[in-house]
Amino acid sequence: MFRESLPKQQASMFDALWLMPAKMQERLLTSWADTFRQEVFARIPENLFAPLFSEIDSRPNAPINIIMGGEILKGGFGWTDEELAERLEFDLLTRHALGLDEVGQEAPTMRTFYNLRRRVREYAERNGQNLYSDVFASVTDEQLAKFALKTNWQRMDSTQLLSNIAQMNRLELVIATLQKGVRALPPTPKKKWEEEQEAYLSKPAQNICYRLKNEAVEPHLHAVGELLLQLLPQLVDNQADPTVVEVVQRVINDQYQIEADQPIRLKPAKEVRANSVQSPHDPEATYRHKHEQGYQGYVVNLSETCDPTNKVQLITSVQTAANCVDDGQLLADTLDDLAEREVAIDEATVDGGYNGATSEAACRRRKVKLRPTTLRGGQTKEGVFGWDAYDWTLDESGQPVQVSCPQGKRASVQTGSKKGRFLARFDADSCAAGPFFQKECRVQSRRRGPTLNVTLRLIQVAGLRQGMSADNAAVRANVESTVHAFKHPFTGGKLRVRGLIRAHMMACGSVLMVNLRRLHDYLQPNSANELGRQANSTDSSLVLPLNFLFRRGLSHFLAFFPGFQFAPNRNTFTATGRFLPAVGCR
Numbered sequence: 001m002f003r004e005s006l007p008k009q010q011a012s013m014f015d016a017l018w019l020m021p022a023k024m025q026e027r028l029l030t031s032w033a034d035t036f037r038q039e040v041f042a043r044i045p046e047n048l049f050a051p052l053f054s055e056i057d058s059r060p061n062a063p064i065n066i067i068m069g070g071e072i073l074k075g076g077f078g079w080t081d082e083e084l085a086e087r088l089e090f091d092l093l094t095r096h097a098l099g100l101d102e103v104g105q106e107a108p109t110m111r112t113f114y115n116l117r118r119r120v121r122e123y124a125e126r127n128g129q130n131l132y133s134d135v136f137a138s139v140t141d142e143q144l145a146k147f148a149l150k151t152n153w154q155r156m157d158s159t160q161l162l163s164n165i166a167q168m169n170r171l172e173l174v175i176a177t178l179q180k181g182v183r184a185l186p187p188t189p190k191k192k193w194e195e196e197q198e199a200y201l202s203k204p205a206q207n208i209c210y211r212l213k214n215e216a217v218e219p220h221l222h223a224v225g226e227l228l229l230q231l232l233p234q235l236v237d238n239q240a241d242p243t244v245v246e247v248v249q250r251v252i253n254d255q256y257q258i259e260a261d262q263p264i265r266l267k268p269a270k271e272v273r274a275n276s277v278q279s280p281h282d283p284e285a286t287y288r289h290k291h292e293q294g295y296q297g298y299v300v301n302l303s304e305t306c307d308p309t310n311k312v313q314l315i316t317s318v319q320t321a322a323n324c325v326d327d328g329q330l331l332a333d334t335l336d337d338l339a340e341r342e343v344a345i346d347e348a349t350v351d352g353g354y355n356g357a358t359s360e361a362a363c364r365r366r367k368v369k370l371r372p373t374t375l376r377g378g379q380t381k382e383g384v385f386g387w388d389a390y391d392w393t394l395d396e397s398g399q400p401v402q403v404s405c406p407q408g409k410r411a412s413v414q415t416g417s418k419k420g421r422f423l424a425r426f427d428a429d430s431c432a433a434g435p436f437f438q439k440e441c442r443v444q445s446r447r448r449g450p451t452l453n454v455t456l457r458l459i460q461v462a463g464l465r466q467g468m469s470a471d472n473a474a475v476r477a478n479v480e481s482t483v484h485a486f487k488h489p490f491t492g493g494k495l496r497v498r499g500l501i502r503a504h505m506m507a508c509g510s511v512l513m514v515n516l517r518r519l520h521d522y523l524q525p526n527s528a529n530e531l532g533r534q535a536n537s538t539d540s541s542l543v544l545p546l547n548f549l550f551r552r553g554l555s556h557f558l559a560f561f562p563g564f565q566f567a568p569n570r571n572t573f574t575a576t577g578r579f580l581p582a583v584g585c586r
Contacts, residue, residue, distance in 0.1 A: 002053040003060035004046045015101040016092060033097035035520040040512060041069045041098060043139045048131050052119040062108040067116050068135055069098045070108075075509020076516070078489030080496065085110050117505070124501045136318065136508040137341050140515065143314060144343070147519075150307040151316055155349040156334065157479040158327050159487060160290065161320075161503060162494040163297035165279035168205070170255060170269075171217050174224040175205035177251045177280040181231045184240040197227065218266065225256045225264045247283045250276075274324040282498035288323040297495070298503045299323040301330035302511065303338070304482055306349065306475050312522040315482065316343055318511045320504035328359035335366045347371055349476045355464055357457070364398055372464055373473040385440050387458050388465035400459050403452065405441065416453070424452040485514045 017025060028034065046064040053061055073094065074084045087094040088107035100107055124130045144151060168176065179201055182193045194201050200208065212220065228248060235245045252258065254276035257265040275286045278296045288295045301319040317334045331354050338345050345368055348354075352374035363370045391404040392413075400413040403424045409431065411424040426443055431450040443450045487493050489510055495503055 001056065001058040001060050002050040005063045005065055016095070016103050017101065019103075028092070028096055030524060031093060031096075032517065032520045033093040035523055036069075036073075036097040036516055037099065039143060039519050039523075040072060040139055040516055041065060043142050044068050044135060045138045048134050048138070049116075049120075052116070052123060052131075062112045064116075066098050066100070067108055067113055070113065071117075071132070071505070072509040072512050073097065075506045076489060076513020078491070081110055081113070084113075117502070120505070121499070121501045130501060130504055130508075132505040132508040133318075136512055137337075139512060140314065140316060141341055141343065143515065143519065144305075144316070147311060147522075149305055149310045149312070149314060151305050151338075151343050152346040153305070153307045153349070154303050154316060154345050154347070155306045155476050155479045156301060156303045156331060156354065157351065157476070157483050158299050158301040158330055158353070159483045160288065160295040160323055160493060161298045161300055161487070161490065161507070162295060162492070163279070163282045163285040163503065164495050164498050165282045165285060165296060166206070167296065168279060169209065170272075171209050171212070171221055171224070172205040173277070173279070174221060174228065174251060174255060175200055175208055177248055177277075178224055178227055178231065179205065180280045181228070181235055181240075181244055181248045184235060184244040186238055189234060189238065193231075200224065200227070221255075221266050222264060225252070225266065228252050229258075229264065243283075247277060247280050250283065251280070275322065284322060284500040285498070286322040286324040295323055297323055298500060299325060299330070300486070300507050301327070301334060302479070302482060302486060303334050303348075304479060306478070312518050313478075314515045314518065315486075315511050318504075318507050320500065320507050322500065326356065326358065327353040328356035328362075331359040332362035335362050335368060339366060349373070349472050351476060355461070360460060360464075369467070370464060371467055371472045373468065373476050375461060375464055375468070385442055386465070387442070387454065387462035390442075390452075390462065392459050392463060394459075394463075398460075400456070405443065405452075407441075411452070420456045422454055422456065422459070424454075426450040426452070482514065485517070486510050489513075 017028065020028070044065040046068075049061075049064050070084055070088060073079065073087075074081075079087070088098070088100070095101070095107070098107070120131050143149075178197075182190055182197075182201055185193065209217075229252065232245070232248050232252065235248060254272055255267055257267055259265070274288060277283050278285045278287055285297050288299070298320055299322070301317075301321075302315055303317040304315045305313045317337050319330050319333050319337070321330060321333075327350075331348065331350065335345065335348075345366075347369045348363070349371045350373070352372055355370070355372050355375050360370060362368075385406055389406045392400050393402040393404075395401050400422055402410060403413055404410045405426070409426055411426045413422050413424045415421070416423050425448060428449045431443060442454075443452045445451075486507075487510075490496075490506075495506055497503060497506055
């Protein structure tokens, strides 16, 4: 049964904060933990997780805000589960950030964290909705609204995240797949396979391949391929785990050429596609070669505000996908995400990897101006005007209607004989007199007069080149530091998890912590001043006596007086309300 955490009305007399000296209280209340408590923890929408629990009366769930807060901290600091468990029990900053104020208050166990992750993953597999994404969106949208940040101008960048898998050569991959498939069989056929194929099933794949010479690898690849073909129907007949059946089938299709009445044939390495299975333990991880380096895992696209008038810049969207997905598709997904959340965006500053038909079509559909710093594609050869030297006038649908050449001569544009092509015919006399005609100019002499023949795609790219400027590059450069801050918790850019859903859950936690650190840096002076004002507003006639009583262990006496509330503010009591925000409790 789902139950949302109740707001905490006042501090308990057993709060750890009460046991601290005044300086320690001040440091805690101006630390990142207090900012996290106010700007992240207090904003976690617990009701999003209601579908994960039974609707009938039963044992209620553990506090969702504490579990999700712990997950965010885990992703933001790169903690292991063991480190998270230790900090939940013994780290004062972590406990304060998650509202665990009382000394004897127990935190959820790691098993509770595991169960929630499993339910979130299963829910995402069934419904295509990752609840961690919804938490990120809800928290971030509230932060954007509170600090009145302008989101119309944003910048983007993508980065590689490695899955928690070992790099495998082709033989290791097929042997590991065979072993995984055999383990999924029922006991009787499994035992038979282990006895008959002991050479491939008795040791890890890496140990089997370690001592093989190069000339012995290909015969083993053929032999294991034949075994996989024999194993696949047995898995189907025994109703093995569908994910295992799918992995075996994909590895066969990726690595081998199967033809009727023909022996199995190993595909050449260059024919194996980038989206092929990289490990049977994480079939969603793909391969990408970028900057002369190979990556096995996922790609994350980040979009952040960059309006210079903003007091602080926050990441507004995070997309995670297989790393063979093009940046242009990630940009389109980001625009869809922002539109669904009603986050306004009019301009996007990106690098050259984002231009393309997919991203540009998405920008036109969402009425977003794409501002690339560079563009993919070859450069115009020397001595010829680039297409961006021509001034194109487009109608509302993006079709060209008029063009002006570098010499200022104008002509109407008409559709060509083929789809996507356009013609512009200039005045023959004025073009013939021009010093650049038939030299640098792209206008060619034709029977019906000087003609400019161009495709719509060339016109679109020319428009992007015309919008490029040094200012775009300066604005986009700052997103590189955002990417660095995002990947910092993951040593070497490698996650401790596998699978696209879990990778995205970790990415959301890290992004929320990047935003939190920025907000804390911005709020720190204001937070300290507010703390001082609260202390100065306290009735001085009550401060010393109440402090004296508290130090002597008599604070419980005040609980009998309803007019007083505990307010851990410079180790004083006030009747003016609490300084700490309301948090969930049990």
